[in-house]
Amino acid sequence: MRAEKLDGADVLAGKRDEFVLDDVVYLDGNSLGALPAVVPGRVEDVVRRQWGEARIRSWTEGGWWTAPERIGDRIAPLVGAAPGQIVVGDSTSVNVFKALVGAVRLARLDGRDRDEIVVDATTFPTDGYIAESAARMTGCALRPVAPAEVPGVLGDRTAAVLLNHVDYRSGRLHDLPALTAAVHAVGAPVVWDLCHSAGALPVGLDEHGVDLAVGCTYKYLNGGPGSPAYLYVRGESQDRFDSPLPGWNSHAEPFGMRSGYEPAAGAVRGRVGTPDILSMLALEAALEVWDGVTVDAVRAKSLALTDFFLECVEAYVPEGRVECVTPRAHAERGSQIALRCADAGDVMERLIRRGVVGDFRRPDVLRFGFTPLYVGFGDVERAARVLAEVLAE
Numbered sequence: 448m449r450a451e452k453l454d455g456a457d458v459l460a461g462k463r464d465e466f467v468l469d470d471v472v473y474l475d476g477n478s479l480g481a482l483p484a485v486v487p488g489r490v491e492d493v494v495r496r497q498w499g500e501a502r503i504r505s506w507t508e509g510g511w512w513t514a515p516e517r518i519g520d521r522i523a524p525l526v527g528a529a530p531g532q533i534v535v536g537d538s539t540s541v542n543v544f545k546a547l548v549g550a551v552r553l554a555r556l557d558g559r560d561r562d563e564i565v566v567d568a569t570t571f572p573t574d575g576y577i578a579e580s581a582a583r584m585t586g587c588a589l590r591p592v593a594p595a596e597v598p599g600v601l602g603d604r605t606a607a608v609l610l611n612h613v614d615y616r617s618g619r620l621h622d623l624p625a626l627t628a629a630v631h632a633v634g635a636p637v638v639w640d641l642c643h644s645a646g647a648l649p650v651g652l653d654e655h656g657v658d659l660a661v662g663c664t665y666k667y668l669n670g671g672p673g674s675p676a677y678l679y680v681r682g683e684s685q686d687r688f689d690s691p692l693p694g695w696n697s698h699a700e701p702f703g704m705r706s707g708y709e710p711a712a713g714a715v716r717g718r719v720g721t722p723d724i725l726s727m728l729a730l731e732a733a734l735e736v737w738d739g740v741t742v743d744a745v746r747a748k749s750l751a752l753t754d755f756f757l758e759c760v761e762a763y764v765p766e767g768r769v770e771c772v773t774p775r776a777h778a779e780r781g782s783q784i785a786l787r788c789a790d791a792g793d794v795m796e797r798l799i800r801r802g803v804v805g806d807f808r809r810p811d812v813l814r815f816g817f818t819p820l821y822v823g824f825g826d827v828e829r830a831a832r833v834l835a836e837v838l839a840e
């Protein structure tokens with residue numbers, strides 16, 4: 448009853464028809480977003496017509512060459528960025544490397560010997576591995592700290608800070624405006640990883656003065672498996688951004704084939720080599736589902752979905768059987784609910800067999816991601832009910 452009423456009032460309900468979905472409750476869009484229905488036909492066109500018929504001409508006439516910036520501009524409003532600051536390409540991991548080394552180089556432009564990189568101690572592992580390598584390469588010490596503790600460790604030595612907007616395991620949303628301001632107060636740049644927030648909640652990159660940001664496009668942006676990531680470099684820092692991966696695609700004159708490197712102006716400076724056109728144009732098609740959608744509407748529904756899930760879990764699941772590790776406060780919640788549970792791996796396998804797809808993160812977390820564009824309140828109710836049944840077995 449409640450679910451029906453909520454679905455009836457859902458302004459985004461119609462968006463679900465723009466995705467290829469079956470009767471499974473899909474709560475794993477925070478790992479791999481569902482397939483937008485427009486994508487297969489577009490990929491077919493890219494392969495058969497653009498590649499098959501137009502061949503090399505597609506690089507120019509078909510807009511392949513400029514796709515990284517063009518698609519970056521399509522992502523920009525979703526993360527609160529004006530055009531010209533985002534370039535799409537490479538993986539998130541590679542972009543973390545570009546952004547973090549680039550950040551250290553920016554911090555040292557004033558000649559001061561900053562030698563410490565602060566990294567989120569609870570980070571998704573790839574960011575931590577790359578931060579460690581970036582620290583070694585730049586002669587910095589690496590300081591892993593929980594995000595809430597970051598302001599207390601910042602100082603003259605801080606060269607750069609790498610943080611996650613939403614924690615991949617707990618679903619905790621970190622305070623991007625306050626942490627960015629704290630890092631700026633010591634004169635250092637900050638790099639934000641938006642993998643778990645872009646497309647799920649407002650980010651406000653320009654508004655909050657973020658220096659650099661990266662994110663993937665295969666979660667809430669539904670770009671597909673391995674779809675290219677993106678790099679944001681704040682407009683006013685672009686001329687000083689010194690990429691550690693200067694490739695011919697970021698050269699001011701790529702077809703000049705000159706031996707000396709001269710960086711292009713603008714977001715293009717974040718490019719490296721030949722873009723992955725098939726994945727990139729699949730992503731471009733996938734982003735069409737955002738036409739007519741505001742991130743604020745998505746955020747409002749995301750919070751309503753996660754509130755309703757918590758309410759249903761409390762109503763159906765025996766007390767003490769699961770513990771919610773995602774903060775209750777809206778200001779601290781992303782678009783997922785993480786429940787700590789004994790035998791979480793086994794419980795998730797049984798949930799999936801019963802048509803409720805979330806995922807398991809070691810050691811003991813059941814993760815449920817809520818993508819407002821295609822998850823409804825009826826799905827939420829069913830997921831909680833099936834969870835209660837599985838836990839009662």
Ligand SMILES: Cc1ncc(COP(=O)(O)O)c(C=O)c1O
Nearest residue numbers: 538539540571573615640642663
């Ligand atoms: C926060 C975060 N950063 C990075 C990644 C992954 O990076 P990549 O796209 O290089 O696999 C993920 C998930 O895969 C993630 O959750």
Ligand SMILES: Nc1c(O)cccc1C(=O)C[C@H](N)C(=O)O
Nearest residue numbers: 477478479571615616642673808
């Ligand atoms: N990128 C992934 C992949 O290639 C395979 C399986 C999962 C992923 C993920 O994105 C995991 C995800 N970042 C997480 O938050 O756990």
